[in-house]
Amino acid sequence: MSDQSLADAPDLTVPVPPGPVPSAPVRDQRPEVEVSVDGQSVSVPEGSTLLDACRQCEIDTPTLCYVETLTPVNVCRVCVVELEGSRTLVPACSRKAEPGMVIRTDTERVRLSRRMVLEFLASSTDVSQSPELCSYMESYGADPERYGERDAQAESKTQPAKVDNELYIRDYAKCVLCYKCVEACGEDAQNTFAIAVAGRGFDAHIATEFDVSLPESACVYCGNCIGVCPTGALVFKAEHDLRERGEWDASRQESTDTICPYCGVGCTLSVHTQDNQIVKVTSPLDQEVTSGNLCIKGRFGWQFTTGAPSAPDDVAGDKK
Amino acid sequence: MDLHFTADEPTASEVDAVDAVLGAADSRWHGGQRVDPSEAQTSESGHRTAGQRHLLLPVLHAIHGRIGWISRGALNYACKRLEVPPAEAYGVATFYDMFSLEQAPPVVARVCDDIACQAKGASDLCAGLETVMGPAGNGNASRCGWVRSPCLGQCERAPAVLVTAAGERPWTSVIAPATAQAVEAACSKDSPTDGPQVRESVPQAGQASLQLLHRVGAPSAQSLDEYRADGGLRAWELALELGPEWVIEQVEQSNLVGRGGAAFPTGRKWRAVAQAGGPKYVVCNADESEPGTFKDRVLMEGDPFGVVEAIMIAAFATGSERAYVYVRGEYPDATERMRSAIAELDSAGLLERACPIEIRRGAGAYICGEETALFNSIEGFRGEPRNKPPYPTESGLFGRPTLVNNVETLANVLRILLQGGTAYAAVGTERSSGPKLFCLSGHVAMPGVYEVPFGATVRELIELAGGVGGTGRLQAVLVGGAAGAFLGPDELDAPFTFEGMRAVGATVGSAVVMPFDDSVDLGAVLLRIAEFFRDESCGQCVPCRVGTVRQEELLERLRSGQTIGTLDHERQLLREVSQVMRDASICGLGHTAASAVDSALERFPIFQGATR
Numbered sequence: 048m049s050d051q052s053l054a055d056a057p058d059l060t061v062p063v064p065p066g067p068v069p070s071a072p073v074r075d076q077r078p079e080v081e082v083s084v085d086g087q088s089v090s091v092p093e094g095s096t097l098l099d100a101c102r103q104c105e106i107d108t109p110t111l112c113y114v115e116t117l118t119p120v121n122v123c124r125v126c127v128v129e130l131e132g133s134r135t136l137v138p139a140c141s142r143k144a145e146p147g148m149v150i151r152t153d154t155e156r157v158r159l160s161r162r163m164v165l166e167f168l169a170s171s172t173d174v175s176q177s178p179e180l181c182s183y184m185e186s187y188g189a190d191p192e193r194y195g196e197r198d199a200q201a202e203s204k205t206q207p208a209k210v211d212n213e214l215y216i217r218d219y220a221k222c223v224l225c226y227k228c229v230e231a232c233g234e235d236a237q238n239t240f241a242i243a244v245a246g247r248g249f250d251a252h253i254a255t256e257f258d259v260s261l262p263e264s265a266c267v268y269c270g271n272c273i274g275v276c277p278t279g280a281l282v283f284k285a286e287h288d289l290r291e292r293g294e295w296d297a298s299r300q301e302s303t304d305t306i307c308p309y310c311g312v313g314c315t316l317s318v319h320t321q322d323n324q325i326v327k328v329t330s331p332l333d334q335e336v337t338s339g340n341l342c343i344k345g346r347f348g349w350q351f352t353t354g355a356p357s358a359p360d361d362v363a364g365d366k367k
Numbered sequence: 368m369d370l371h372f373t374a375d376e377p378t379a380s381e382v383d384a385v386d387a388v389l390g391a392a393d394s395r396w397h398g399g400q401r402v403d404p405s406e407a408q409t410s411e412s413g414h415r416t417a418g419q420r421h422l423l424l425p426v427l428h429a430i431h432g433r434i435g436w437i438s439r440g441a442l443n444y445a446c447k448r449l450e451v452p453p454a455e456a457y458g459v460a461t462f463y464d465m466f467s468l469e470q471a472p473p474v475v476a477r478v479c480d481d482i483a484c485q486a487k488g489a490s491d492l493c494a495g496l497e498t499v500m501g502p503a504g505n506g507n508a509s510r511c512g513w514v515r516s517p518c519l520g521q522c523e524r525a526p527a528v529l530v531t532a533a534g535e536r537p538w539t540s541v542i543a544p545a546t547a548q549a550v551e552a553a554c555s556k557d558s559p560t561d562g563p564q565v566r567e568s569v570p571q572a573g574q575a576s577l578q579l580l581h582r583v584g585a586p587s588a589q590s591l592d593e594y595r596a597d598g599g600l601r602a603w604e605l606a607l608e609l610g611p612e613w614v615i616e617q618v619e620q621s622n623l624v625g626r627g628g629a630a631f632p633t634g635r636k637w638r639a640v641a642q643a644g645g646p647k648y649v650v651c652n653a654d655e656s657e658p659g660t661f662k663d664r665v666l667m668e669g670d671p672f673g674v675v676e677a678i679m680i681a682a683f684a685t686g687s688e689r690a691y692v693y694v695r696g697e698y699p700d701a702t703e704r705m706r707s708a709i710a711e712l713d714s715a716g717l718l719e720r721a722c723p724i725e726i727r728r729g730a731g732a733y734i735c736g737e738e739t740a741l742f743n744s745i746e747g748f749r750g751e752p753r754n755k756p757p758y759p760t761e762s763g764l765f766g767r768p769t770l771v772n773n774v775e776t777l778a779n780v781l782r783i784l785l786q787g788g789t790a791y792a793a794v795g796t797e798r799s800s801g802p803k804l805f806c807l808s809g810h811v812a813m814p815g816v817y818e819v820p821f822g823a824t825v826r827e828l829i830e831l832a833g834g835v836g837g838t839g840r841l842q843a844v845l846v847g848g849a850a851g852a853f854l855g856p857d858e859l860d861a862p863f864t865f866e867g868m869r870a871v872g873a874t875v876g877s878a879v880v881m882p883f884d885d886s887v888d889l890g891a892v893l894l895r896i897a898e899f900f901r902d903e904s905c906g907q908c909v910p911c912r913v914g915t916v917r918q919e920e921l922l923e924r925l926r927s928g929q930t931i932g933t934l935d936h937e938r939q940l941l942r943e944v945s946q947v948m949r950d951a952s953i954c955g956l957g958h959t960a961a962s963a964v965d966s967a968l969e970r971f972p973i974f975q976g977a978t979r
Contacts, residue, residue: 167913240452251906265371
């Protein structure tokens with residue numbers, strides 16, 4: 048294009064009106080709350096949790112059911128800390144910091160509770176695909192072997208994976224009942240409510256209504272449950288198949304960030320590949336557009352890269 | 368809400384059952400007929416339907432009461448009507464023991480095999496039932512089946528059985544004390560069998576000194592006119608005359624603390640809710656499910672007007688706009704008495720100055736007695752306890768400031784207003800004021816609810832009930848409930864007060880006094896308690912969900928002698944399991960699930976070696 052044609056083009060710019068450029072009102076600085084963590088005084092903005100305070104002090108606090116993008120349910124209790132004046136330990140992930148609170152994170156009581164929680168989980172679930180949990184177990188000296196092998200726990204640990212669609216599988220032998228998938232499927236992200244906690248006590252489990260298969264359920268295959276699952280109970284069918292065949296090899300994998308090609312929202316995709324094949328797609332939780340949530344297309348709709356038939360259509364065909 | 372349903376359709380009687388609670392469906396969207404051809408595409412959702420979630424439990428009760436179980440089609444229809452996602456409704460329905468999600472016979476006998484009934488022959492009863500009715504379980508009978516149940520709250524008449532029959536006119540029968548023949552006979556009838564009278568549960572009935580139980584067995588429990596003639600509603604009239612501030616002052620001055628187990632100062636709760644902005648609620652916690660506890664049942668059956676009068680006063684004093692009475696599902700008679708008392712007071716126009724009062728029935732979940740779990744249950748969610756803070760006085764039922772009081776706590780309020788707070792505070796000991804109800808069961812000569820001013824010792828209470836029953840030789844006493852503690856025969860002089868119990872490492876709890884004679888296998892009792900907590904844990908938090916299972920397994924191993932490693936090693940593990948439950952669980956269930964077991968192992972030479 049020559050300079051001449053540019054000069055001839057009509058001026059499309061909108062004239063800026065005179066005067067100051069409007070800007071968003073400045074947010075009030077939240078007042079600070081001062082608490083003591085392991086003898087160290089720390090100031091956090093009002094409304095922060097004890098976990099925020101611990102992290103600000105760079106104290107490594109284990110969490111399993113907590114993730115920044117979901118409402119804390121404080122059910123795993125692995126983050127408990129000692130709060131002066133409280134009869135019981137309190138969950139750091141959800142307890143709000145109040146002025147003058149005195150917290151201890153490395154007492155015998157705290158260590159015992161954390162170790163026992165980890166032992167309890169490892170003795171009743173298959174934690175082999177949860178490197179985070181395993182590393183906590185090591186640092187807290189958890190020994191799940193001391194409970195022996197009981198029928199009930201053997202059953203919960205060895206139940207077969209539910210494989211009822213081509214996109215993802217549910218291996219509840221690995222489920223620690225952190226409630227994250229239920230939150231992601233429900234009010235915290237997708238508002239689909241395909242799954243909920245059913246049963247009670249040790250029999251409590253994640254289920255669709257009457258345990259119907261996913262294609263019969265309300266599931267829309269956004270995969271946001273997979274995105275938050277901490278133990279590998281929910282994984283891509285592609286990953287599951289590779290693992291079954293013994294071909295899954297994290298060391299041969301690469302992750303490449305790109306923007307989802309489907310619509311104008313612009314979600315960031317982290318495309319995980321092994322041997323130049325896409326094995327799964329995630330999205331960073333700190334992604335400002337969607338906080339790590341995707342839809343069926345972004346999450347699973349990458350078969351076009353290999354020329355394979357489009358799985359989402361197959362699944363949708365089963366639904367009304 | 369745009370919901371997805373499976374293709375399962377409800378039967379006509381299932382639709383009928385749901386419509387009996389909600390009225391007929393007004394559109395196809397809600398599972399009804401299409402009236403206007405365009406409406407199939409029209410959502411009727413929004414606040415009107417979203418505000419109905421709290422009707423989920425009543426609707427599930429209606430289906431179960433009609434059919435005897437909840438089918439896929441019935442659940443779908445309930446969900447369409449209330450716009451609740453089916454997965455969530457399934458999660459709620461499977462939370463409760465008394466609901467079956469698989470085909471079940473219409474008549475089911477719930478046979479208590481908990482500790483009090485075990486001491487009175489529950490094992491023999493179960494063995495007899497196996498002969499007469501076949502093995503336990505729902506699946507193997509077309510008309511009537513029987514299942515084992517945790518404590519039914521009929522401990523003074525042990526062994527106890529509750530028969531529930533589904534149908535157009537559902538009915539229930541309490542058979543206590545029960546024999547296999549009596550249970551079988553009750554199950555094969557088409558109508559309820561007359562149960563025992565509440566007067567028999569109060570051996571002191573008729574005594575002039577009674578403050579809380581004085582109306583049990585009297586005609587005043589039967590009708591509003593009789594109640595008035597007996598001096599009923601005087602406290603209510605005083606409250607109206609002297610105003611909310613006066614009421615709250617009296618409650619504060621009385622030093623009354625909650626009788627449900629937590630012993631929180633009642634006046635502080637009332638003051639906090641009265642000062643909070645509306646809308647706010649009153650909840651009467653009548654979900655007493657602690658094994659060995661039946662005092663609230665006796666109050667509701669024996670003096671229903673008195674309990675409702677106290678609720679009216681609480682609502683008036685706190686300015687609440689609605690009150691709920693959450694009665695455990697195993698108490699059909701108490702529910703009925705309360706329902707008719709409320710209806711009579713309402714039709715006499717007396718609730719106008721208080722507030723509407725609604726009854727909600729539990730469906731077999733001990734945890735729903737925990738106040739925040741109770742809120743979730745009323746709201747139509749799983750009865751899982753919430754994290755505290757915030758406390759109910761700030762954010763309770765429907766997220767609003769809520770006054771929750773136990774039945775017995777409320778019953779005391781009438782005495783407080785009639786006597787004056789200061790006079791009431793003079794009764795009992797300095798730190799435990801007022802009259803108190805105690806539940807005596809197990810090996811005592813005359814089991815029942817007893818009322819004495821705070822201060823009596825455990826020994827005096829047992830003597831009041833005619834002394835140790837059974838062999839007459841006392842081995843141990845469980846005090847406070849399954850979440851309480853065992854005391855040895857040498858600790859009976861401890862006063863059963865808050866301070867007295869604390870001094871011996873026990874709690875008042877729900878004021879259970881359950882002696883066991885020397886023929887009882889204490890190890891088996893401990894195992895049953897552990898089984899109870901394993902069954903009743905809601906499963907939300909890890910320490911309790913897994914801890915209660917590990918505790919039970921450990922006790923089984925210790926009992927059988929088949930330990931992993933040494934005995935000391937196993938005992939140490941048991942201590943650690945107990946500690947993590949106490950320290951890191953969300954709610955009181957987990958915090959106290961090991962209390963009784965710990966206290967027994969401290970005191971008695973149980974599981975000392977591989978002797979069994």
